[in-house]
Amino acid sequence: MKMNKKGVAGEGILMVYRLVLIGFIALIILGLAAVFYDYYIDVRGTEAMIMTREVVNCVAPSGVVDLTRFENGLLEVCGFDSGMERFYVRVDVGGEILEQGDSGVEWVKEIFENEDKVEAIKKYGPGYFEGEYNVLFNGEEKKMKVEVLVSHEF
Amino acid sequence: MHQVLIHLILIALVFALFFFVTAGRADGNEAKQQVVEKQVALLIDSASAGMSFTIYKQNMNGVISDMKVEDGKVFAYVDGSGYSNGYEFFTKYDVSLEKKEDRYIISVE
Numbered sequence: 001m002k003m004n005k006k007g008v009a010g011e012g013i014l015m016v017y018r019l020v021l022i023g024f025i026a027l028i029i030l031g032l033a034a035v036f037y038d039y040y041i042d043v044r045g046t047e048a049m050i051m052t053r054e055v056v057n058c059v060a061p062s063g064v065v066d067l068t069r070f071e072n073g074l075l076e077v078c079g080f081d082s083g084m085e086r087f088y089v090r091v092d093v094g095g096e097i098l099e100q101g102d103s104g105v106e107w108v109k110e111i112f113e114n115e116d117k118v119e120a121i122k123k124y125g126p127g128y129f130e131g132e133y134n135v136l137f138n139g140e141e142k143k144m145k146v147e148v149l150v151s152h153e154f
Numbered sequence: 155m156h157q158v159l160i161h162l163i164l165i166a167l168v169f170a171l172f173f174f175v176t177a178g179r180a181d182g183n184e185a186k187q188q189v190v191e192k193q194v195a196l197l198i199d200s201a202s203a204g205m206s207f208t209i210y211k212q213n214m215n216g217v218i219s220d221m222k223v224e225d226g227k228v229f230a231y232v233d234g235s236g237y238s239n240g241y242e243f244f245t246k247y248d249v250s251l252e253k254k255e256d257r258y259i260i261s262v263e
Contacts, residue, residue, distance in 0.1 A: 015161045026168055026172035030176055033176040033180060039185040039188070040188075041192055047196070047244075050199045050200050054246075080244055153241070
């Protein structure tokens with residue numbers, strides 16, 4: 001029995017084409033599933049709140065501030081050595097500023113506050129917490145403002 | 155005939171693969187994993203020295219088949235999820251994890 005070589009080759013090409021088409025459809029299904037079933041739980045606001053509490057307890061233990069202790073970096077002195085790249089901390093005590101981290105995250109926050117954002121990119125906005133406390137600084141009562149921003153983890 | 159059969163099997167395999175990947179996403183395991191990892195990370199963040207907490211393997215988010223605390227991250231594997239990026243925690247204390255038969259005990263010292 002003789003085989004039609006052209007016919008066999010044509011059948012093979014057709015099958016490859018079908019496989020590619022099916023693979024493409026399957027990829028679309030996977031992509032749609034990834035978009036629709038993607039779920040992000042945002043805890044950065046809570047992290048910012050916890051960090052604010054830690055910073056306040058460290059900068060003003062029992063309500064008295066001594067900024068000379070923080071020459072080697074705010075977070076290092078407070079005991080946070082590593083893994084703090086996501087955080088930006090700013091402490092303002094009567095005009096004296098202590099800050100650590102990437103301040104660029106502040107303008108990212110402003111962009112996300114001012115623009116009408118699409119839900120899909122909302123997760124890239126930073127977590128934020130701000131607190132104001134009465135403290136004793138250089139023998140006078142002052143307001144201490146602590147701001148903490150936490151950038152996304154992606 | 156053989157060729158057609160092989161191709162049919164290949165097509166079925168490709169679809170089965172994508173079906174299982176899609177089903178894996180749709181059953182919410184990733185969300186449960188996120189919940190467990192982030193809850194534990196926040197517990198560690200807010201804990202003081204000397205605290206410890208217990209996480210039962212069988213809990214409301216499913217069965218936690220494994221949990222690790224490594225390189226400043228919490229990794230949890232829920233309902234058979236095989237991969238985790240982990241979630242970062244921040245603390246000035248040492249964190250350790252003890253695995254028991256039915257629970258995990260995380261200690262902050």
